[in-house]
Amino acid sequence: MKSLLALSLFILLIAYPQELSAQSNKHTTERSIDNLNRKPSSLRPSGKDIAAKVDAYMNAAVKNDQFSGSILVARGGTAIISKGYRMANYEWNVPNTPQTTFTLASLTKQFTGMAMMQLQEQGWLKVSDKICKYLDNCPTAWQPITIHQLLTHTSGIENFSSLPDWDEEIAVRPTSRVDFVDVFRDLPLEFTPGEKFEYSNSGYYLLGLILERASGQSYEDYLQQNIFKPLGMKNTGLVNPISLQPNRANGYDWSGNYFVHPDYEDLTHAYSNGGVYSTTEDLLRWDKALYGEQLVSKKSLQEIFTSFKGGYGYGWNINEKFGRKNTSHSGSLMGFSTYLSRFPSEQITIIILSNSDRTSATKVANNLAAIVFGEDYDMPKPQLYDLLYTTLQEKGAEAAIQQYRNLKKEQAVEYDFSEDMLNELGYDLMSNQNNQGAIAIFKLAVEMFPESANTYDSLAEGYFENKNYLRSIANYKKSLALDPENKNAERMLEKIKKIGRDGVGTPKK
Numbered sequence: 001m002k003s004l005l006a007l008s009l010f011i012l013l014i015a016y017p018q019e020l021s022a023q024s025n026k027h028t029t030e031r032s033i034d035n036l037n038r039k040p041s042s043l044r045p046s047g048k049d050i051a052a053k054v055d056a057y058m059n060a061a062v063k064n065d066q067f068s069g070s071i072l073v074a075r076g077g078t079a080i081i082s083k084g085y086r087m088a089n090y091e092w093n094v095p096n097t098p099q100t101t102f103t104l105a106s107l108t109k110q111f112t113g114m115a116m117m118q119l120q121e122q123g124w125l126k127v128s129d130k131i132c133k134y135l136d137n138c139p140t141a142w143q144p145i146t147i148h149q150l151l152t153h154t155s156g157i158e159n160f161s162s163l164p165d166w167d168e169e170i171a172v173r174p175t176s177r178v179d180f181v182d183v184f185r186d187l188p189l190e191f192t193p194g195e196k197f198e199y200s201n202s203g204y205y206l207l208g209l210i211l212e213r214a215s216g217q218s219y220e221d222y223l224q225q226n227i228f229k230p231l232g233m234k235n236t237g238l239v240n241p242i243s244l245q246p247n248r249a250n251g252y253d254w255s256g257n258y259f260v261h262p263d264y265e266d267l268t269h270a271y272s273n274g275g276v277y278s279t280t281e282d283l284l285r286w287d288k289a290l291y292g293e294q295l296v297s298k299k300s301l302q303e304i305f306t307s308f309k310g311g312y313g314y315g316w317n318i319n320e321k322f323g324r325k326n327t328s329h330s331g332s333l334m335g336f337s338t339y340l341s342r343f344p345s346e347q348i349t350i351i352i353l354s355n356s357d358r359t360s361a362t363k364v365a366n367n368l369a370a371i372v373f374g375e376d377y378d379m380p381k382p383q384l385y386d387l388l389y390t391t392l393q394e395k396g397a398e399a400a401i402q403q404y405r406n407l408k409k410e411q412a413v414e415y416d417f418s419e420d421m422l423n424e425l426g427y428d429l430m431s432n433q434n435n436q437g438a439i440a441i442f443k444l445a446v447e448m449f450p451e452s453a454n455t456y457d458s459l460a461e462g463y464f465e466n467k468n469y470l471r472s473i474a475n476y477k478k479s480l481a482l483d484p485e486n487k488n489a490e491r492m493l494e495k496i497k498k499i500g501r502d503g504v505g506t507p508k509k
Helices: 026-031 047-061 105-121 147-151 168-170 179-183 200-217 221-227 280-290 298-304 361-372 382-397 399-408 419-431 437-447 453-465 469-480 486-499
Strands: 067-075 076-083 087-088 253-256 258-259 276-278 317-321 324-333 336-343 348-354
Touching: 026 382, 047 067, 047 076, 067 361, 067 382, 076 280, 076 317, 087 168, 105 147, 105 200, 105 221, 105 298, 105 324, 105 336, 179 200, 200 486, 253 280, 276 280, 280 336, 324 361, 336 437, 348 361, 382 399, 382 437, 382 486, 399 437, 419 437, 419 453, 437 453, 453 469, 453 486, 469 486
Parallel strands: none
Antiparallel strands: 067 076, 067 348, 253 258, 317 324, 324 336, 336 348
C-alpha cells in the first residue's frame, strides 16, 4: 500500500487549551500532567536561537532534497521565523515566499468544521441533525447518520480516496460536484454510525453540500464572507485550476527527477474536504482568531477542540506532544504536503506548507516543535533513496540491494533506512514501468520489516501489476493476517477473484 504520510492521513491534535500555572519543582505531584516532562523555561531557546536553529534545519532539508515550500513558527501570534525555501515554480525560477499560496489539502477540514459551528450558532442547523435532512437522494444506510458523525469521522461512510481504483480511474474522471457523490453513495457502511473512528474524505465532502443547502451560499462564498474576509485572509480561497491565483505554487512529484505534477486529477473532489489554498501568513491570522470569539463563541470553540473517538475533534486531531496539549492536522494532495500544529497553552504555532511530495510536513513540524521547546530532534539526513535509485537504474536491482545492505552495515547512522523510504522507492520504480525492480525492492522491505502489513501489501501490488496473481494473493493474505483491518487487501483479493485467473496470467479452464 502506498505510504500516506500525509494522506491518509495522518492526524495529531489536542483539546481546547487552558492556561497552565507555573508551579515549583518541589511540588511535582500537584502539577498538571502537561508540565511533567517539560524543560524549565530558563533552558528553552530564545526567539533568536529558535530562528537560527529552524533555519539551519530547513537548509539541511533543502540540501537533502527533503523540502520545498514555506514555513512559519510563531509565539503569541508573532512570527519568530517566516521564510520560503526553494521554488514555487521551477520552470520560471520563482522562489517560495511567505506570500506564496499552497493547496492546503486536508487542512481544509478545520474551516469546514468552523463553518458548521457558525451555522449552528446562527440557527441554520444543529450538528445533531440527520444528514439526510440536507441531502438529496439520501440512501437508506445514511438515514441514522448525523452531522456530528461526519465531523468526527464516525459515520461509517467509506473514504472515497481509499477506493482501489481511485488513482487510476475515479480521480481522473470529470464529474459535477453533486454527481461525484455517486462514487460512494451506494457503498455499504464500514461500520454502524458512531461505533468507531475511521478517516473519511467522503464525510467532509458531504459537509460542503450540507453547508450549501443550509446557508443558501456556495461553499467558497460562505467561507469568504464568514471566515476569510473577517480575518483579513486576502490570499485564501478555494482551488480552481483554470482561474488566476496570484503567487500560486506548483505541486511537484519526485520520481527520480522533479517534474510538474500534471493535472491528472479532476479537482471536483478537492472541495470542503481538501480544496482550500492559503499562505503561511494567512494561516497565522486564522490561528490567532482561534484564541478569541471573533468567529464563534467560546462554547463552540470548546466543542471544536473536544477530542472524540480517535482523538479527533471538528477538523482537528487532538493529542499531546512534548508533554503539552497539541491540536494539529496534516494534508497531502497532488504534490503538496501540509501541516498546522498548535500548542495553545504556550501559544506556539508551526505552519508547514510544501510543494514537494518528498516532504513529510508532519515530520518537519514535529522537529521544529522540538527546537522551540528545547527537546531533542534529528537533523535531515542524506537521501539513501537517491543513491539506490541511481544504482538501480545504472546497475540493476541486485546491485542496489547489495548497496543497501553494505550501507546499513557500515553507515547506519548516516542514512534513512526506513520502511517508508523503501516503499516510496518501490512505487516510483513501478510508476516508471520497472515492475521487476519494484518487486525486488518490496521483497527487501518485507525482509527488513517482516511484521509490517504494509510491506506485504506493497509487494502484493507489485506482483499484481506484473500479473503474477498467485503471489499477489499470497502476500495480500499475509498482509491481512498481520492487519485484519486492511480494507485495501480485502478489496484487492476480491478484485483478483473477479479477474478469474489462475495466478500466472492465463484464463482459468
